[in-house]
Amino acid sequence: MEFFADIADVAQVKEMQEWLPLDGVTTNPTIVARAKKELFTLIEELLAACEGIVQVQTLAYSTEEIVAEAKRLVAVEPSRIIPKIPCTQAGLGAVMRLSKEGLRTTVTGLITVPQGLFAARAGATYVAPYINWVDSMEWSGTEVVAELLAAFEAYGLDTKVIAASVKTARQFRELASLGTNAVTMPPETYKTILEHPLTDKALRNFADNWNGVFQEYKLDSKLKG
Template identity: 30%
Template sequence: MKFFIDTASLSEIRLAQNLGVLDGVTTNPSLMAKEGIAGTVHVHAHYKAICDIVDGDVSAEVISTDYSSMIEEGMLLAALDNKIVVKVPMTEDGIKAIKYFSTKGIKTNCTLVFSAGQALLAAKAGATYVSPFVGRLDDISVDGLALIREIRTIFDNYAFPTQILAASVRHSAHILGCAKIGADVMTGPLQAIFSLLKHPLTDSGLAQFLADHKRVAAQSNN
């Protein structure tokens, strides 16, 4: 499973990249706003800075909601770097835009997916990724991981090349659940990725090893 980080923070992206397990980045207008990035020129420059850090795909979301404007905006984003994946909302115009981009060889990420039917439409239109929002479904007491399982079955039935990008991942249990089900990609915050490092037995075991080493070293010096 690929690991993407869901952020627009360059410092967080560098930390994840330095860990050696980062495969890509997803962003959205809210994340850009959180970093104080506004205006087309600044947003595009920020995307280019992200692409300079990572080796894999970088999802850049269109702000437009109508077909023609999505195409215009998406083409500009795709021209920034060959790592850019144009992120398009799951709407009627969004599906039409995904179909257009797929005919032009431009990678796309269909976002705000909350049903298997939506994922199927996006795959039929040629989306590179579909992004079902696991955490947001959990927030309304719907099993987000069950949706990933449904989509995995459908895509496998018909050998769709579209990758399942589990989004709105909140914690390590989400990551492991997605991995067990067979999501192609997960995207989540830095803390969720780093949480996989932690286990109390690892900490206590390392402490014991170091204590034993220190004791034996002290004895050998006597």
């Protein structure tokens, strides 16, 4: 599974890479707005902060304008920038054109399996279903992913599923068990999923047992007298 950080905070990206290998960073207009930096300045900072892919969303509404924006984004660093394109008619038209020119894309904002299949046939490199959004509609976001993965395999499509809007450990566990290609989450979600009270309890027990025999909780500690 590929791990992406869904954030534009450069400091947090750097901190996260100290304990988890990242395959890249994803952003959207809301995330960029929170950073309060001009977009292309922010892109350069994110490219410098991580070695992986940086995904940046287009803002235009027409196919022609989406294609132009996508090419402008990719031109910053062709080997590492992937434009995110909304799952609309105009967006899929842009994906088709960009794919024919050999450019990678992520189709974002997916809610349904047909949307993902249309995007994959258009030539998307990744499709990004919004897991928690689907769950909030009393469907199952992970079931959508399972059906997408099955459809892509059945039809011989190379498109990857990058699960977005993942909020809980249960969602992540189910995505992992399905063999989901990639996931993007903010750093705090990764940390919440990593931590567990029983892990903390085990570490406290180890320390208590050690300290009952040794003077300090150190490898070279002397026995208590």
